[in-house]
Amino acid sequence: MRLVLVGPPGAGKGTQAEVLSSKLGVPHISTGDLFRSHISQQTELGREVQDILDAGALVPDAITNEMVRERLAEADTDNGFLLDGFPRNVAQANVLGEILAAQDHALDAVIEFRVDEDVVVERLLARGRTDDKEEVIRHRQQVYRNETAPLLDYYADKVLTIDAVGEIDEISERALKALRELGEK
Ligand code: ADP
Numbered sequence: 001m002r003l004v005l006v007g008p009p010g011a012g013k014g015t016q017a018e019v020l021s022s023k024l025g026v027p028h029i030s031t032g033d034l035f036r037s038h039i040s041q042q043t044e045l046g047r048e049v050q051d052i053l054d055a056g057a058l059v060p061d062a063i064t065n066e067m068v069r070e071r072l073a074e075a076d077t078d079n080g081f082l083l084d085g086f087p088r089n090v091a092q093a094n095v096l097g098e099i100l101a102a103q104d105h106a107l108d109a110v111i112e113f114r115v116d117e118d119v120v121v122e123r124l125l126a127r128g129r130t131d132d133k134e135e136v137i138r139h140r141q142q143v144y145r146n147e148t149a150p151l152l153d154y155y156a157d158k159v160l161t162i163d164a165v166g167e168i169d170e171i172s173e174r175a176l177k178a179l180r181e182l183g184e185k
Helices: 014-026 031-040 044-055 061-073 090-102 117-127 134-148 168-184
Strands: 002-006 028-030 081-084 109-112 161-162
Touching: 014 028, 014 081, 014 109, 014 168, 028 031, 028 117, 031 044, 031 061, 031 081, 044 134, 061 090, 090 161, 109 168, 117 134, 161 168
Parallel strands: 002 081, 002 109, 028 081, 109 161
Antiparallel strands: none
């Protein structure tokens, strides 16, 4: 199963990705986690992107696309993956389309986690990551609205919209149910 997860910062995408990854048996690939791991290991790429993450801006596509291209060339993705945080704009979506086409593969679905902005600001402030300051959160939300939300039109025929307010198990069950229904079509 090849899936993309979309949702505003604080929608709980990462948490849901972990649950769905273990239930579906496909790796969870989070570009945010990959960047943070480079930063904590102080790699060259990490040094390049640290200030960008702290500002809540998007890392340049060239860097991000290359990192994802390498990750999707690894063997554990042969039977599928769950992409969390990529693509984040239409240009990245085009690149993903090319990577998959070259492998004769296609996305099965795009899961949209929908949640109210006020709810997510509360959640993120409680989490306290270095880019979880109110100003930076607001900027990330704006980036989501401007850059990422257009993907919902881009992928219109693949989008499964899930209400992301509720208990963790409840939300993952909604997503799994939507995927089962997709399989029955
Ligand atoms: P959140 O969903 O809470 O914003 P992520 O962990 O997905 O958190 O992303 C954190 C940061 O990593 C983003 O604000 C951005 O700087 C960078 N990032 C992650 N994915 C991408 C991407 N696909 N393109 C550009 N930058 C990205």
